Amino acid sequence: MHTLIVEDETGLATELMHFLAQEHYLCDWASNGREASEKIAVNRYDFILLDLGLPDYEGMDLLKEIKEVDHDPAIIILTARGALEDRIKGLGLGADDYLAKPFSLLELQARMQAVLRRKFKLKSSSVAFHGFEIDSSARRVTYGSQEIVLTKKEFDILHYLLLHKNRILTRLQLTEHIWGNILEDDYDSNYIDVHIKNLRKKLSTHASTDWLETVRGVGYRLTV
């Protein structure tokens, strides 16, 4: 997956590239608008992560340029300005998603996968693991022919853990994922623990849930 990161902050771009490289994305980086404009014209990207607040270029103009190239890459806008009109305008101009900084890398990856699935109409949305099967579009979990009824939050946690399998997810990352952008006074990891406990209880009536590990003091990990 050939990806262009348009980001003027070197520190952030470096971390993004590091992360995406691990996830087997082929990454390219443009640190300003002019460079981005050139790269978009010359190369063929599947995915573009676009920071709207560029010093030398109007982010919206760059977005229009991207939409003019013929192969229609997927676009996610990243911005720290977070102004509402930017968001509406960006999505109106054909961006596929919008992520306000600061964002979690795991959230970015989840969004990128969702965009790709939507954009390239990947059919199979179900994944099998340890005898269970999770269908993300139907939001169903089954063991063999039996359906396991999960609450919305339980499903989201399981799905997110599976999406980032073999990686430790902190309670905070899980909280942010399932509660979204609601600004809370403080966050309470206890809720996640309760959800995980219930999830284990429901799943373990069918098979062992050893694969859902608790990493002491850090978080949870789903190993496959």
Next chain:
Amino acid sequence: MRLQTKLALFSAASKVIILLLLVLGLPTIVHKVALLNTDARLMQKEERMYQIIEKQGIESFITEGDAYGSYNLFREEFISLEEISSDRVVNNIENSLRKVDNEIVNYRVLSSTFDLGEKRYLLEIGRSLAAIENNSNTLQTYALYFLAAVVLLTVFTDLAFSKILLRPLTLIIKRLQRVEHPSAFTPKELNTSTDDFRYLNNTINQMMGQIQEAFQKEKEFIGNVSHELLTPVSILQTRLENLLSDPETPDSQLEKLVDNLRTLHRLKNIIQSLLLVSRIENEQYLRNESVDIVHLAEEVAEEIKERAEAREVCLKVELTGDYTLTKANQSLLFTMLFNVVNNAIKYNKPEGTITLKGQPLAKGYELAIIDTGVGIAQEQLPHIFSRFKRLHAPDGESHGLGLTIVRTIATFHHIDLSVQSTLGEGSTFLFRFP
């Protein structure tokens, strides 16, 4: 009361007072004038009588011992001449009663004595008071009609004139009424020859311009602060997350990384909360949705249900009626209710309850969020919406902006928010939707 109405009322009232004074004073004046007039006529007649007597001699009126008297047909006037023997000299005009053909008539009588030869004569010329009264009454009636017409006419012209005169002011007020927020104001020239209104309009334009400029500057400032503060946080977060997922990071460091991420999350949360409050106050959010409040409250309850269960708190929803808030922002209202219910869960006691109670009011809707939690001390109540006031958890990670956000969103939607609380028993947050 509008200025135009006040002016019209004042003008009408002053004219009515003038009219009343005239109505009260007019009979006296007219009467006086009529009397004076009569007196003048009587004196003229007296003069003419003397001329006639001088010319024709007294004998043409009086023969020996006799008296002369003449009435006109309706006894409105009379002239009498007689010889008197007394020495008194009379020369006056006064009212007196005379008996004429067995009928007593009140006359205005001029009496005058004069000497001719050796004899003294008394000349009396009279005019009936009823006739005078009659004349003056007619005069009075016409005068009153005329005055009333004049007053009415001036009241209407005053009204029309003040309306025309005040039209620029009406225009300015209408323009201001249409503007919900200074940022939506467009300055316009005012077409008037009245300097005061032109000055007023120009000043309003100028001040609105200044407010708009300040708003724009604040908007830019918020944008810049947002960018400058959130970018480093963003870099730190991605860096820490990368370290966390790096297989080479020793396990002993993982817990520290998580702690750092938590601290960073807190910083991020504070920045974002402050930015949210500033953006709402800076009118950067749209109010272009119609929100079904009952449905929204149910949605919040559904979303938060599992948190209540995790805390073993019973969440009851008792919503009656139907209410839609127009010109609203759904996601902000969601945040507002979510924060309050979330607090109610967080500061509840085990086995406690939270009730979302809603009912329509005569005008609007009332939504109460009642908890059986730890409550808030009376002296704390006035401060709970202030920024960075941490009420319950000095050791927790609460930054105390949650309720500030709640109040800001309520104010943004003109929702009346009040809190009642008893320490140790629970709190009630009451939202009154307009």
